[in-house]
Amino acid sequence: xxxxxxxxxxxxxxxxxxxRDKIAxxxxxxxxxxGLDGLSVRKIAKELGVxxxxxxxxxxxxxELLDLMVDVVYARIARADRRAGWRDTVLDIAHATRxxxxxxxxxxxxxxxxxxxxxxxxxxxEANAAALAQAPGIDGLDELQRALGALNSFxxxxxxxxxxxxxxxxxxxxxxxxxxxxxxxxLRRMLDTGDYPTVARLVIDGAHLExxxxxxxxxxxxxxxxxx
Amino acid sequence: xxxxxxxxxxxxxxxxxxxRDKIAxxxxxxxxxxGLDGLSVRKIAKELGVxxxxxxxxxxxxxELLDLMVDVVYARIARADRRAGWRDTVLDIAHATRxxxxxxxxxxxxxxxxxxxxxxxxxxxEANAAALAQAPGIDGLDELQRALGALNSFxxxxxxxxxxxxxxxxxxxxxxxxxxxxxxxxLRRMLDTGDYPTVARLVIDGAHLExxxxxxxxxxxxxxxxxx
DNA sequence: ATCGCTGCCGTACGGTGTATCCACAAATAC
DNA sequence: GTATTTGTGGATACACCGTACGGCAGCGAT
Numbered sequence: 001x002x003x004x005x006x007x008x009x010x011x012x013x014x015x016x017x018x019x020r021d022k023i024a025x026x027x028x029x030x031x032x033x034x035g036l037d038g039l040s041v042r043k044i045a046k047e048l049g050v051x052x053x054x055x056x057x058x059x060x061x062x063x064e065l066l067d068l069m070v071d072v073v074y075a076r077i078a079r080a081d082r083r084a085g086w087r088d089t090v091l092d093i094a095h096a097t098r099x100x101x102x103x104x105x106x107x108x109x110x111x112x113x114x115x116x117x118x119x120x121x122x123x124x125x126e127a128n129a130a131a132l133a134q135a136p137g138i139d140g141l142d143e144l145q146r147a148l149g150a151l152n153s154f155x156x157x158x159x160x161x162x163x164x165x166x167x168x169x170x171x172x173x174x175x176x177x178x179x180x181x182x183x184x185x186x187l188r189r190m191l192d193t194g195d196y197p198t199v200a201r202l203v204i205d206g207a208h209l210e211x212x213x214x215x216x217x218x219x220x221x222x223x224x225x226x227x228x
Numbered sequence: 229x230x231x232x233x234x235x236x237x238x239x240x241x242x243x244x245x246x247x248r249d250k251i252a253x254x255x256x257x258x259x260x261x262x263g264l265d266g267l268s269v270r271k272i273a274k275e276l277g278v279x280x281x282x283x284x285x286x287x288x289x290x291x292e293l294l295d296l297m298v299d300v301v302y303a304r305i306a307r308a309d310r311r312a313g314w315r316d317t318v319l320d321i322a323h324a325t326r327x328x329x330x331x332x333x334x335x336x337x338x339x340x341x342x343x344x345x346x347x348x349x350x351x352x353x354e355a356n357a358a359a360l361a362q363a364p365g366i367d368g369l370d371e372l373q374r375a376l377g378a379l380n381s382f383x384x385x386x387x388x389x390x391x392x393x394x395x396x397x398x399x400x401x402x403x404x405x406x407x408x409x410x411x412x413x414x415l416r417r418m419l420d421t422g423d424y425p426t427v428a429r430l431v432i433d434g435a436h437l438e439x440x441x442x443x444x445x446x447x448x449x450x451x452x453x454x455x456x
Numbered sequence: 457a458t459c460g461c462t463g464c465c466g467t468a469c470g471g472t473g474t475a476t477c478c479a480c481a482a483a484t485a486c
Numbered sequence: 487g488t489a490t491t492t493g494t495g496g497a498t499a500c501a502c503c504g505t506a507c508g509g510c511a512g513c514g515a516t
């Protein structure tokens with residue numbers, strides 16, 4: 001077959017360059033938009049324009065992918081402005097963590113559910129521990145360990161609860177989740193039974209407290225309690 | 229065909245009787261054994277000896293199934309012995325919650341991640357709120373709301389962290405998860421860098437504190453802080 | 457005997473994580 | 487220049503998932 005009759009061979013498409021950072025950034029963008037339940041290896045790969053198995057050159061499995069994503073969030077927490085002094089350092093880290101979680105709600109789903117051992121996570125942990133070690137009321141490693149545990153427990157629980165409440169109350173256009181549309185009427189009926197008077201007072205008469213102010217207030221209360 | 233030649237018709241197997249309680253109990257048993265990741269509608273149905281679609285007569289979706297399971301755990305928390313007095317009531321509920329989570333680790337995965345509105349969950353919440361409302365330092369609904377938020381946040385975070393640490397350290401025979409086998413050497417290498425001195429001291433020199441004692445100590449610290 | 461309804465099971469759809477295979481390009485050896 | 491080997495990316499496959507929907511057996515009413 002002469003050259004004029006032979007079709008020109010189609011060059012193989014240049015493979016899409018990938019990197020750990022690129023994969024993590026794409027995964028985070030998708031998780032921000034759709035939550036962890038809506039995140040999958042196949043969707044990330046599609047967004048990157050590659051086959052799903054390409055990701056397995058960079059991570060062993062989906063779990064490691066989550067670890068990557070989490071450490072990117074910690075990198076942001078690590079970069080946040082921080083004042084001097086042990087107390088302000090601890091407060092600043094807590095607030096930065098909360099703000100990161102509000103921007104990346106899926107992060108709240110992971111908090112406390114798996115150990116965070118990425119380099120940035122360790123750096124944030126180190127800064128937090130080093131600061132708390134300087135609190136006047138903390139004498140010795142056992143007290144530091146307990147105090148850190150109490151503080152981190154509060155932060156994890158507070159952030160999770162805030163993000164959960166945020167999701168429950170959010171109206172996302174026509175994508176109202178099944179739970180939210182049933183919550184109001186059902187809860188009202190349950191409270192009308194008279195079996196939960198204190199909960200009823202809280203729900204019906206309780207003011208809608210500003211979340212940032214509540215977090216700040218409770219954080220200082222807990223911090224003063226564990227370092228007093 | 230005479231009766232002697234005609235095969236006897238095989239009667240349809242009697243359908244397996246189902247109930248909400250039976251489904252929940254089976255689901256809980258499977259989740260206890262395999263975690264939430266290993267739980268599926270199909271596995272529960274198989275265990276019950278029915279097709280998976282049968283479960284959808286009792287729940288709308290998998291999410292409601294989880295709600296059922298959670299309220300069963302709250303039923304147990306509600307039944308736990310409780311002493312008199314606001315402080316002992318609050319402490320007893322917290323400890324009962326922790327003990328339930330240690331028996332049903334998947335419960336810790338759910339804590340704080342979705343509102344708990346089953347009747348038993350509401351009952352436990354009511355008992356907790358009513359008790360805390362009687363604390364001397366709690367004046368008014370706003371303070372009660374904040375104090376409840378701080379307390380519940382701590383409990384959620386503490387239980388999740390304890391269960392996570394428990395899973396991370398558990399050796400389950402030949403089913404050692406990938407994370408645990410990599411944790412020790414990796415963490416040691418990271419700490420050897422010298423970049424995380426306080427974390428290193430905590431990990432290397434820190435005593436292994438007894439989890440129940442740590443929880444109790446931190447709980448009273450936080451409770452005293454928010455009601456002081 | 458026939459008909460309609462109900463409930464259960466099976467099939468199907470569109471998805472999941474990840475193991476494995478295959479084709480092809482690039483590198484290496486002769 | 488040709489043959490062989492190696493590496494890489496895409497495709498296929500496997501075993502699973504939640505849940506929609508259709509078919510059919512059994513039961514009750516007429």
